[in-house]
Amino acid sequence: MNDNTDQLSDVITELVPPLLHSLEGLLFIGRHLHPPQLEEVVKHVGALDKGVEDALVAFQAVDWPEDFHPFHDRIVASSTSVLRAYEELRAALDDPENGIMTAYRALRHSSRALEALYPVAAVLPPVSRFFLEDEQRDDGHLLQALAAERTDGASVGVHHFGNEKKERGGFSLYVPENYDASKAYPLMVAMHGGSGHGRDFLWSWVRAARSRGVILLSPSSVDATWSLMGEDVDSPNLERMLAHVVENWSIDTNKLLLTGMSDGGTFTYVQGLQSDSKFTHLAPISASFHPFLLEVVERERLQDLPIYLTHGAKDWMFPVDIPRTAYRALARGGADIVYREISDLSHTYPREENARILDWFLDGKRPEDT
Numbered sequence: 001m002n003d004n005t006d007q008l009s010d011v012i013t014e015l016v017p018p019l020l021h022s023l024e025g026l027l028f029i030g031r032h033l034h035p036p037q038l039e040e041v042v043k044h045v046g047a048l049d050k051g052v053e054d055a056l057v058a059f060q061a062v063d064w065p066e067d068f069h070p071f072h073d074r075i076v077a078s079s080t081s082v083l084r085a086y087e088e089l090r091a092a093l094d095d096p097e098n099g100i101m102t103a104y105r106a107l108r109h110s111s112r113a114l115e116a117l118y119p120v121a122a123v124l125p126p127v128s129r130f131f132l133e134d135e136q137r138d139d140g141h142l143l144q145a146l147a148a149e150r151t152d153g154a155s156v157g158v159h160h161f162g163n164e165k166k167e168r169g170g171f172s173l174y175v176p177e178n179y180d181a182s183k184a185y186p187l188m189v190a191m192h193g194g195s196g197h198g199r200d201f202l203w204s205w206v207r208a209a210r211s212r213g214v215i216l217l218s219p220s221s222v223d224a225t226w227s228l229m230g231e232d233v234d235s236p237n238l239e240r241m242l243a244h245v246v247e248n249w250s251i252d253t254n255k256l257l258l259t260g261m262s263d264g265g266t267f268t269y270v271q272g273l274q275s276d277s278k279f280t281h282l283a284p285i286s287a288s289f290h291p292f293l294l295e296v297v298e299r300e301r302l303q304d305l306p307i308y309l310t311h312g313a314k315d316w317m318f319p320v321d322i323p324r325t326a327y328r329a330l331a332r333g334g335a336d337i338v339y340r341e342i343s344d345l346s347h348t349y350p351r352e353e354n355a356r357i358l359d360w361f362l363d364g365k366r367p368e369d370t
Helices: 002-032 035-045 049-061 066-093 099-122 125-130 140-147 198-204 206-212 234-248 263-272 291-296 321-332 351-363
Strands: 157-161 171-175 185-191 215-219 251-261 281-285 306-312 336-342
Touching: 002 035, 002 049, 002 066, 002 099, 002 125, 002 351, 035 066, 035 099, 049 066, 066 099, 099 125, 099 157, 099 198, 125 140, 171 198, 171 206, 185 198, 185 234, 185 263, 185 351, 198 206, 198 215, 206 215, 206 351, 215 234, 234 251, 234 263, 251 263, 251 351, 263 281, 281 351, 291 321, 306 321, 306 351, 321 336, 336 351
Parallel strands: 185 215, 185 251, 251 281, 281 306, 306 336
Antiparallel strands: 157 171, 171 215
16 A cells, blocks of 8 residues: 555656646746747747656556545546647647637637646645745645635535536636635626636636635626627626625625626626626726727716726737727726736736736725836
C-alpha cells in the first residue's frame, strides 16, 4: 500500500504543475489573441502542453484505488481538454481564412478544463491557489476557510441550473465555499458574448469572486445571443434567476453588479439602464453602444449610476470610438462613470481588470481613468 501511495503521489506531483502552467498559457492566449498576431501569441506560449502529455501517460498507467477514481477522472478530463485546446490552436495557424475563429473555438476547451479541475481545489492546495487571484494565493486564513469541511448543509461551490452546454436560458452559479448565511453577500451577474454560454463564461470570474467573497451568477442567453433587437426575452429570464438566488442565498441587494463581454456588455446597457433594473452597478466590457439608447432612458435612472466601462484600443469588432462616445454620452447624462481604455487589448476578455472592477464595486475605489 505504501508503494502504491508513493506512486500516486509521484504521478500527481508530475502532472499537476504542468497542467496548471498549461492552463495559465491558455489564459494568456485568450487575453492577448488578436487576428494579426495569432501566430505570434500562440508561438510565444510554446509547447506547454508537452509536459501534460508526457505526465498524463504515467498518471493513467497507475492502478488507482476505487475511492480515488473521481479525482483521477477530473484530472484526466482537465488534461485532455488542455491537450485538445493546444492541438486546435496549432491547427488554427494552418488555416489562413478562418484561423482566428478556429482559435476562439479552441479556447472553449480551457473553460471545460477549468470546470473539470475545479473540484480538485478542495483536496489539493496548489489547485486551490490557482483558483485565486495573485494577491490572495498566500492568504493562509482564506485557503483554510475555503477548504474547511461544512456541516451546515449550505449549498456552496459551482452549480448549474438548466445550463448544460446544449441548453439555453439557464445559468451557472458560484457561491464561495466559506459562505456564511448570517452575512449578506454582494452578487455579480456576468454575461457572455455572442454565441457564448454562461457555463463557460463563469470561469472568467471565478478566481476574482472566490478571492473577494462575491456570489457569481453567469446566465446563458435564451437565444444565440442577448435580446439586443426585437422582443426582450432575456430580462424577464434574468429576473427569475435573480429571484431564485435571492431566495436561496443571503444577498446584499444594495450591491448588485451587472457586467458582460461584447454582446453581453451591450446587453448590460440595455438591461441595466432600464428604470426598473435592480442592478446598482454596471460594467460593460468590449461592448457596442448607440447614443439613441439614452433617448429612452429615464434621467433619474442614469443620474449618479456607477458605470465602469472597459474597452481595448485594438478592438477589431467594436472600434474604440464606440466606447469613447459612450463615455461622453453617459457622463453628460449624469452617470458616475469610469472609463478604462487598455492599449494592448483586442476583442478579448481582460481578466486582469477583474480585481479593479471589484475594488470599485465593493469599496468604491476608482482606478485611474485612461
